[in-house]
Amino acid sequence: MSGNGDQVIAKLIEMGFENSAVVEAVEAVGPLFDEAIEYILNGCNRNLLPGVVGEHKGACLDVGCNGKMEVESLPVLSKQEAQIGSDWEVKVNSLLQKQFGYSSLKKFQKEALVAWLDHQDCLVLAATGSGKSLCFQIPALLTGKVVVVISPLISLMHDQCSKLSKHGVSACFLGSGQPDSSVEQKAMRGMYNIIYVCPETVLRLIKPLQRLAENRGIALFAIDEVHCVSKWGHDFRPDYRRLSVLRENFSANCLKFLKSDIPLMALTATATIQVQKDILKSLCMSKETKIVVTSLFRPNLRFLVKHSRTSSPASYQKDFCQLIDTYVRKGKNGEMKKTIILPELDDQSDSSSGCDTSGADRISPIYNLEDGDIDADNDEITTREKEMSVEYLENDVDIFQSVDDWDGTIFSLLPVVNFMGILLLKEWDICGSSRITDPPDKLEERGRIMKEPLEQGPTIIYVPTRKETLRIAKYLCGFGVKAAAYNAGLPKSHLRRVHNEFHENKLEVVIATIAFGMGIDKLNVRRIIHYGWPQSVEAYYQEAGRAGRDGKLAECTLYANLLKAPTLLPNRRSEDQTKQAYKMLSDCFRYGMNTSCCRAKMLVEYFGEDFGHDKCLMCDVCVNGPPVMRNLKEEANILMQVIASYSVWKNSADGSYDDVMCSDIRRQKFMEKPNLRMFVSKIREQSQKFLATDLLWWRGLARILENKGYIREGDEKFPGSSWYIIAIFMVQEHLSWHVSLTNPRFRLNSPEPTELGLEFLQSENEQTFYVYPESDMLLSASECKSYSSFSEWGKGWADPEIRRPALRE
Ligand SMILES: Nc1ncnc2c1ncn2[C@@H]1O[C@H](COP(=O)(O)OP(=O)(O)OP(=O)(O)O)[C@@H](O)[C@H]1O
Numbered sequence: 001m002s003g004n005g006d007q008v009i010a011k012l013i014e015m016g017f018e019n020s021a022v023v024e025a026v027e028a029v030g031p032l033f034d035e036a037i038e039y040i041l042n043g044c045n046r047n048l049l050p051g052v053v054g055e056h057k058g059a060c061l062d063v064g065c066n067g068k069m070e071v072e073s074l075p076v077l078s079k080q081e082a083q084i085g086s087d088w089e090v091k092v093n094s095l096l097q098k099q100f101g102y103s104s105l106k107k108f109q110k111e112a113l114v115a116w117l118d119h120q121d122c123l124v125l126a127a128t129g130s131g132k133s134l135c136f137q138i139p140a141l142l143t144g145k146v147v148v149v150i151s152p153l154i155s156l157m158h159d160q161c162s163k164l165s166k167h168g169v170s171a172c173f174l175g176s177g178q179p180d181s182s183v184e185q186k187a188m189r190g191m192y193n194i195i196y197v198c199p200e201t202v203l204r205l206i207k208p209l210q211r212l213a214e215n216r217g218i219a220l221f222a223i224d225e226v227h228c229v230s231k232w233g234h235d236f237r238p239d240y241r242r243l244s245v246l247r248e249n250f251s252a253n254c255l256k257f258l259k260s261d262i263p264l265m266a267l268t269a270t271a272t273i274q275v276q277k278d279i280l281k282s283l284c285m286s287k288e289t290k291i292v293v294t295s296l297f298r299p300n301l302r303f304l305v306k307h308s309r310t311s312s313p314a315s316y317q318k319d320f321c322q323l324i325d326t327y328v329r330k331g332k333n334g335e336m337k338k339t340i341i342l343p344e345l346d347d348q349s350d351s352s353s354g355c356d357t358s359g360a361d362r363i364s365p366i367y368n369l370e371d372g373d374i375d376a377d378n379d380e381i382t383t384r385e386k387e388m389s390v391e392y393l394e395n396d397v398d399i400f401q402s403v404d405d406w407d408g409t410i411f412s413l414l415p416v417v418n419f420m421g422i423l424l425l426k427e428w429d430i431c432g433s434s435r436i437t438d439p440p441d442k443l444e445e446r447g448r449i450m451k452e453p454l455e456q457g458p459t460i461i462y463v464p465t466r467k468e469t470l471r472i473a474k475y476l477c478g479f480g481v482k483a484a485a486y487n488a489g490l491p492k493s494h495l496r497r498v499h500n501e502f503h504e505n506k507l508e509v510v511i512a513t514i515a516f517g518m519g520i521d522k523l524n525v526r527r528i529i530h531y532g533w534p535q536s537v538e539a540y541y542q543e544a545g546r547a548g549r550d551g552k553l554a555e556c557t558l559y560a561n562l563l564k565a566p567t568l569l570p571n572r573r574s575e576d577q578t579k580q581a582y583k584m585l586s587d588c589f590r591y592g593m594n595t596s597c598c599r600a601k602m603l604v605e606y607f608g609e610d611f612g613h614d615k616c617l618m619c620d621v622c623v624n625g626p627p628v629m630r631n632l633k634e635e636a637n638i639l640m641q642v643i644a645s646y647s648v649w650k651n652s653a654d655g656s657y658d659d660v661m662c663s664d665i666r667r668q669k670f671m672e673k674p675n676l677r678m679f680v681s682k683i684r685e686q687s688q689k690f691l692a693t694d695l696l697w698w699r700g701l702a703r704i705l706e707n708k709g710y711i712r713e714g715d716e717k718f719p720g721s722s723w724y725i726i727a728i729f730m731v732q733e734h735l736s737w738h739v740s741l742t743n744p745r746f747r748l749n750s751p752e753p754t755e756l757g758l759e760f761l762q763s764e765n766e767q768t769f770y771v772y773p774e775s776d777m778l779l780s781a782s783e784c785k786s787y788s789s790f791s792e793w794g795k796g797w798a799d800p801e802i803r804r805p806a807l808r809e
């Protein structure tokens, strides 16, 4: 990043660097942000300050639930340079029981600790809710040294501090959200066992942290939610990328008093293989980094996808009827609490105008609102939203229960050699409670669990825009559901209250944007609803991971308009980031379109895990079975033909395409900007049989052909992209084939048949092409009223009676 000198100076000062140091750095390196930071930090290296800043007195300060500090004894085994003997496991188990009330470490936690004991860097890839936090909390307790945890959200840091405080562990968080200005100084004098800090702040604290390392000692740098490092990930935070300074500034080379580099421990639940590689490289983690991997499979989560137009009151009525029923109609003993008559709503009406809420408590979806507090029209989820969520802070949240019902049952332990030739510990660490303790291959047992009703518990509804959080909250409140909106544009007082009441089980439903997600550790969330397309599979799985952290059955439902391709939410992105964002959106779209593959399998395999089974037996695909396979040889042939002949024509301009292009203008347009619509109209001109076949249907077929490797995007400049999804955008937005992403000159070429595709076209003997039609194909066929050879399809799909038997052996 570079900018004008004043801007760079202002930003650096805002980050907390000293005025004089900033000015000196910018004078030395020019208005270059990264270089200036490096200059300042290197300056730190040159001028390491000796001496004790503060004395560690064997006492620590806890952030109590009221925000006050209380002095407590340090639960440490010894002071600096603790001798951790071979009996470390015994010590850890005793600490675990004493401090947390857990009986033992989970297998993956133990592996991460072994790496740390060996002074090794470690990358922990473990499922949401599996207990990654403990991997970096234990080293602090075991040594009495400080653990510095880099975390992306202040709300998350605060939650963790509050929870630790409940367990009698001293912890604090630093940064813009810290109301007490003395905490930072105290932390740098070694008065807390665990310091949570956001990346922006850690960059400015390098020098004091080096002093801390010399005095009390730093046992470990933990980088939580480390997928934020990677621009290939779903939640890229540029400041995370600068964390390579930790390796540079806390190595034995740099700090002579260290015997070995201070180890780095990086943790996440949602990193694809590409992201994992990027993390290791970006953080300059050691070549010897130990990678601890658990299965990302969450066996107690049931995944479903449902078609809904979303964001209209008519859809709310259809989609939330059951939810309202769950919370409002059933009282404590199962009897009706109050009668709510669901009103007939018309699509245009205001979300709650037609609701009969007589007798229902009127609940406001927003607390403490003053006029002008909400900009309901601000639909954008911008970088600012994330920043605001970073700024948001609760002072009085201390509501977590101490629960010990997560059992690390290991199903298999198989070493796998990963992409770097590093030995991976691959384990099935199933986070089940007593209700779900069986491995996924015990079909009958899982089939039984699947049929059981969900227990009582709250719901989180994720929506793409701030406006929708308000609309849906208002709609649900209108029926007496205790619901509240949560988005970063709302006043902090409201957000604090929602956070509190959600954790205290006073709220039944929270309707949130992405501002309410990462790391939230509430045990009994029973439903996660995504209302509208998520931006990526990673974000989806991360948010879905808030459900069922008690190990009991929970449901994750994606409601999306399966007839409409998703769109990218506005955000500032570079060209590369935009391409990547489209790629991730396209993967998410595939997940929604899928009708034949187990959803849990699709999700975990997205992250590079071999699921090892065909079915989870709980998701909608496993339960309902795939639709009937269809022989689409004829349809595939004709689509391939028009694409292939276009490709030939484009290369040789032999005029064959002219025959079907009626006007010069159209021909010209097609020549320059071919799109699926035009291919389809060409098919319609060639064959009466396909006159009524919907464009959406062809779109689905094109996707299947691409998946089979029969067609591909011709432009190598856009690797990994799916041309079909771009085509969808174009069809919907009436855009040209020349897609303008961030760079208007960016150009996509037309799809072309692959060699495999050409072989397929020529294979006269190959009479069949059986495929599972996907969601858009089925829906478009079922909605098609006029003549269509596919008109029976939708019926087949909708009617379970004529679906495939659900659970095949
Ligand atoms: N060894 C253990 N035994 C029993 N329970 C544990 C153990 N370790 C952690 N837990 C529990 O697991 C739950 C989830 O822990 P944590 O928040 O660390 O998960 P996480 O892996 O960081 O999830 P996410 O990826 O969503 O942030 C916590 O409620 C914690 O109490």
Ligand SMILES: [Mg+2]
Residues within 6 Å of the ligand: 132, 133, 224, 519
């Ligand atoms: Mg976590």
